Amino acid sequence: MSTRVPAVTSQVIAIRPGRPLAGAVTVDGSKNAALPLIAAAAALLRPVRLDNVPASSDVQTLLDLLRQAGWNTAHPVGDSRTVLVLPGEAAPKANGLDEDASSIRASYYLVPALIALCGRAGLPWPGGCRIGDRGMEQHFKVYEAFGDRVRVDDRGYAVEAGKAVPGPVSLALPFRSRGATIAAVLRAVVAGAPLRLGQPNLSPEVLCVLDALTAVGYAYRAGERVLTLAPPSSVSGDAPVWKVPGDKIEAGTLACAVAATGGTARIEGVHGSDIGPLIAALNRMGIPTAEETEALAVHGRDTQPTGRPLRAMATLAPNGLDADFEPPLLGLALGFPGTHLFSDPINPGRHSNLIPQLARMGGEITELSSTECRFTGPQRLTGAGVEATDIRTGSALMVAGLTARGVTTLGGVDQIRRGHADLPGKLLALGADICEVTP
Numbered sequence: 029m030s031t032r033v034p035a036v037t038s039q040v041i042a043i044r045p046g047r048p049l050a051g052a053v054t055v056d057g058s059k060n061a062a063l064p065l066i067a068a069a070a071a072l073l074r075p076v077r078l079d080n081v082p083a084s085s086d087v088q089t090l091l092d093l094l095r096q097a098g099w100n101t102a103h104p105v106g107d108s109r110t111v112l113v114l115p116g117e118a119a120p121k122a123n124g125l126d127e128d129a130s131s132i133r134a135s136y137y138l139v140p141a142l143i144a145l146c147g148r149a150g151l152p153w154p155g156g157c158r159i160g161d162r163g164m165e166q167h168f169k170v171y172e173a174f175g176d177r178v179r180v181d182d183r184g185y186a187v188e189a190g191k192a193v194p195g196p197v198s199l200a201l202p203f204r205s206r207g208a209t210i211a212a213v214l215r216a217v218v219a220g221a222p223l224r225l226g227q228p229n230l231s232p233e234v235l236c237v238l239d240a241l242t243a244v245g246y247a248y249r250a251g252e253r254v255l256t257l258a259p260p261s262s263v264s265g266d267a268p269v270w271k272v273p274g275d276k277i278e279a280g281t282l283a284c285a286v287a288a289t290g291g292t293a294r295i296e297g298v299h300g301s302d303i304g305p306l307i308a309a310l311n312r313m314g315i316p317t318a319e320e321t322e323a324l325a326v327h328g329r330d331t332q333p334t335g336r337p338l339r340a341m342a343t344l345a346p347n348g349l350d351a352d353f354e355p356p357l358l359g360l361a362l363g364f365p366g367t368h369l370f371s372d373p374i375n376p377g378r379h380s381n382l383i384p385q386l387a388r389m390g391g392e393i394t395e396l397s398s399t400e401c402r403f404t405g406p407q408r409l410t411g412a413g414v415e416a417t418d419i420r421t422g423s424a425l426m427v428a429g430l431t432a433r434g435v436t437t438l439g440g441v442d443q444i445r446r447g448h449a450d451l452p453g454k455l456l457a458l459g460a461d462i463c464e465v466t467p
């Protein structure tokens with residue numbers, strides 16, 4: 029077997045198949061929940077303490093951006109997971125956040141906070157995972173519904189607060205965008221206006237922001253058709269304390285890794301309800317699991333492959349399969365009998381990142397369209413030099429590498445770190461044969 033180390037990054041992760049994963053591991057706070065919670069804390073313009081903040085690089089970038097814009101952050105000595113966010117004394121800065129802001133998708137969450145502090149927000153087009161065209165026009169419709177003026181050009185966009193719209197702000201999204209739902213919620217917070225939002229996104233990442241706001245007096249009703257949010261009648265004095273929920277995607281990725289090796293392990297620090305669709309997929313393939321309080325046990329040792337076809341369709345619908353679960357699940361399903369259909373219509377460039385990398389390992393996957401693919405398992409992959417072109421492609425390749433013959437070397441470590449402070453370390457803690465190599 030020949031192992032080709034990709035030339036793109038200086039550091040690679042090397043993975044070899046080993047004994048079944050075992051033991052217990054605790055997930056970090058969720059990147060995709062921490063990002064809007066941090067932005068919500070900033071939008072309140074009062075001190076907020078956040079617990080369980082992950083050290084993943086996108087989260088740290090968002091905190092850097094806040095500091096550049098005029099907020100202060102502090103954390104207790106030796107406890108970087110607890111972060112106090114508070115408005116600073118220095119003159120605020122609504123523009124000029126270009127370089128860092130264009131490296132992450134979630135810089136868009138800062139618009140309401142910048143409007144609260146400066147009356148306007150000027151930002152470059154967001155970056156993040158390159159998984160197809162990633163629009164923002166629904167965010168702009170949200171801001172316009174609040175009376176804001178929006179300008180766009182090749183480099184980015186500016187949102188300027190207009191005259192406040194009297195009374196409740198009411199609008200409906202054409203699809204359940206998570207980003208636009210959070211934009212509407214945070215803009216309503218800054219406006220101090222009641223919100224009525226049709227066709228909201230109701231993912232755990234949105235619900236945790238709504239729950240956090242109830243701690244400062246907001247009231248919400250989250251129905252499938254309409255989300256309403258009402259501001260508090262008075263502001264309480266104490267700094268609220270919000271906890272970032274455990275990372276459901278990290279938990280799901282680790283569950284796939286454990287199952288791929290036929291291992292038995294406990295993944296702690298995650299709400300079972302946040303990973304329901306992933307658990308259902310594991311069970312359908314014949315992998316037993318048990319939900320415990322704030323933990324998921326995967327009993328891969330007792331797996332009895334069913335051969336049933338898996339239909340893993342990523343969706344924005346409430347309680348549906350989050351698109352970020354799909355790649356690691358695909359990495360697992362390759363090793364399971366059956367003809368499986370996977371689709372991600374949300375991120376139309378994800379499959380074209382992932383499938384060629386799995387093909388380097390010998391994976392035979394038929395692309396039915398840019399968003400749909402089919403394959404028949406079990407397939408035994410062979411270790412190869414592959415690249416984490418986006419966070420979840422990296423996760424899928426790690427899962428695949430755990431059972432592939434020989435050594436898999438995975439470049440693009442920076443991409444993985446955008447989403448997880450130390451996913452290889454968590455796999456190592458469960459007994460994986462994995463190491464980071466700096467040539």
Ligand SMILES: CC(=O)N[C@H]1[C@@H](OP(=O)(O)OP(=O)(O)OC[C@H]2O[C@@H](n3ccc(=O)[nH]c3=O)[C@H](O)[C@@H]2O)O[C@H](CO)[C@@H](O)[C@@H]1O
Nearest residue numbers: 060133134161162163164165166167205206207208351374
């Ligand atoms: C930082 C963060 O939390 N990223 C998550 C966020 O991404 P993202 O911000 O892309 O997610 P949204 O739910 O808002 O958008 C879903 C899809 O609609 C597109 N869209 C969205 C808004 C808009 O105005 N115009 C438009 O075309 C997006 O490009 C994407 O293709 O939610 C996705 C699931 O929904 C997750 O996979 C991402 O991990």
Ligand SMILES: C=C(OP(=O)(O)O)C(=O)O
Nearest residue numbers: 133134156157352419420
């Ligand atoms: C797509 C993702 O992130 P982002 O939206 O920040 O690019 C992700 O977390 O998988």
